[in-house]
Amino acid sequence: MNARTLTDFSTLTGRLEAVDVVVALPGKTLLQGVSAQFSAGQVTAILGPNGAGKSTLMAVLSGQRQPSSGEVCLAGQTLAAHTLADLARVRACVAQETQVAFEFTVREVVELGRYPHRRQPSRHEAAIVLQAMQATQVDHLAERALNTLSGGEKARAHLARALAQVWDNVGDHSARWLLLDEPTAALDLQHQHRMLQLARDWACEQGVGVVAVLHDLNLALRYSERCVVLQGGQVVASGLTPKVLTPACIAKVWGVHAQAVPALGGLAHRLQYVFEPV
Structure with a gap:
């Protein structure tokens, strides 16, 4: 089973938006009044030099970090107005580093992506897990313990888990989201392009909103429609990627x-x- 292809992304609801977000620590401000909008059906890259606030912004967008002030909204409501269960059905995150405490196999990790759908499972649960692994080329590693894999193989397994999590539309026209923090960092050149092409295909063909923190500007130019450039915790440019960069x-x-x-x-x-x- 393939995820249903959408032809009219204008029917999707659920724009993701940061509004005047500030993240402050004692003696240091990580984000200063950051506002940015992200749309379904597009790949948006978050760019900037080291220490610009890219991963902090991603953590706020995913709800893993609470802003000191400002807010993140999804479908016109703050993240706090959505239940965690509802968010998990339409939004999947891949962090820079994800530790697995137990000896889960790759298949078991990818199956975790289906956990939010356990109350209303698809008729094709096993097929979704298999096809998600095939999409990221980890199906041959299905029975390997995740902690025995290379960094790049782990990254591809976690992407498969995220794909499995948002594989289907939930039936209410809500946009689905993939939030990827430096997804290419551990990958070789071939898999960098494969991963970002896969993300772009999901955005263009299925209406998924993809937000990715990237360091490689040429990868951003090739695979993202829009970008947000941070410097010193502030947005210094945003818009169509080739016009911004x-x-x-x-x-x-x-x-x-x-x-x-x-x-x-x-x-x-x-x-x-x-x-x-x-």
Whole structure:
């Protein structure tokens, strides 16, 4: 069974939005009045140099960290207005580092993604788990203990778990969300592209809203429609990715010179850069 393909994403409800979010610690402010909107059917990249606040913003969007002020809204309501059970049925998160305390197999980890649907299970539960593993190319590792895998294999297994969690629409036209914090960090080049192409396919073909923290600007240019650029805990640019990631923006935020080069693989319409120190 494949997740149902949607043709009219305008019928989906559930825009994810950060409104004037502040995250402050004693002596340090991690986010300063951050506002950003994320839409279903798109890949949005959260970008910025180290320490810009990318993972902090992702933690606030996922509800793992409470803002000092401001709020995160989903479908026009604050996250606190939604039950955790309802959120879990439409939103899946993949953190930078996820520790598993027990010797769960890959299959068991991916099956955990179906736990929020236990009261109204699909007729195809086993098939969903298998196809989620196949989508991230970990099906051959199904009976391996997760803690015996490489970092990249673990990352792909956790993505399979997230896919399984939001595999189906829940029947009320709510948008589904994948929140990915540095999903390519542990992956080799091939799997970086495979993972982001998979995320893009889910966004474009099924209307899933994908929000991903990325470091590689060329990956963002290739796979994201929109981006939010953070610097010093503030939004310094947002909008369509190729219009935001200009050489001037890159020089200002990252301190490197960006020179456009022809894209490979029939992607001449897509921008990509080589980088040199300013």
